[in-house]
Structures are given as structure tokens and as C-alpha cells.
Amino acid sequence: MWNEDELIEAIARGEEFAMEILFERHYEALWKYTLVILKNTDDTKEVINETFFRAFRQIRNFRKEGAFSAWLFRIARNLSIDYLKKRHNELEFLTDQAVMQRVDPLKEKILEELEFLKSEYKEIILLKDIAGYRIQEISQIMDITISAAKTLHHRAIKKLRERVNLSKEEGE
Secondary structure (H helix, E strand, O other): OOOHHHHHHHHHOOOHHHHHHHHHHHHHHHHHHHHHHHOOHHHHHHHHHHHHHHHHHOHHHOOOOOOHHHHHHHHHHHHHHHHHHHOOOOOOOOOOOOOOOOOOHHHHHHHHHHOOOOHHHHHHHHHHHHOOOOHHHHHHHHOOOHHHHHHHHHHHHHHHHHHHHHHHHHHO
């Protein structure tokens, strides 16, 4: 089993098998993340392809102190935002049923209320609580400090709890 450092070095040497392995390892997570931003499968395919193209072309610029996946996500995030700006759309995030599996009514309610949060709150909750990324990785993806990521996550969770409790009380 190849580790990421070995694969990155192999790509830098021009060995295509390493690109295929990294592509397969990260494709699904990037797909879910980018689809949440772009809300369109065709646009998502285009952005993911461009993400991998740029990452592999610029692999020598990858700084190994960070996670490769965080670097990929930052590229995908920036490309997605640029893509939306070109289309003159506002950056919004989607909790698509195809992306998120609905298991119970509480989870459904949480996903429903997530739609009403600011985009940065949605993004950090999706990355941390749904995709399972660590705060350090999220700080790299969102290009913010670790303490800013912790604060943002705390505020996002607090706001989501308020929304879930408020809508629960309205339903009673």
C-alpha cells in the first residue's frame, strides 16, 4: 500500500499510476463536497477534473506540512467559488438527499435547519460533522487559522442548535 508521500513523489517523477491511486482515494469525498457547493452534477464533474488537473500539474508546490486532502479541498473550494462567480451566482451550500443519507427524523430536521445557516456555518458543519475532517484540516481547506476554525464551528453548532430547538418549539 502506497502512502501519500510516496505517491506524491511518484507523480513528481511523472509516474501516472500514482495519479490514478490518489484520484481514486479522494474522488468521492471531493465529489460530495463540490456537489454541496455547486448543486449541479455537470458543474461538479468539471470542477473536480480541473481540481485534479491543477493539483497534479502543481504537485511540486505541495507543502508536505499539510495534508494532501486539505490541499485538494482548498483547490476544489477555490475553483467552485470562482465557477459560481463566473455564473454570477451566490455561494450557497446544499444538503442534497443524494449526498446525505437521512436516517432518522432528528437528523432530517438538522439537515433541514442547516439550509437556513450562513454559508460558512454550513460549510464547517459539513466538513467537520458530516464529512469527518479534523479542525486542522478544515483550517487548511477554508484557509483560516485553527482557532478561527474552532470558533466558527462552535458558533455554527450553537446557531444550528438554536434553529432546531426553535423549530421544534414551533411544531409543538
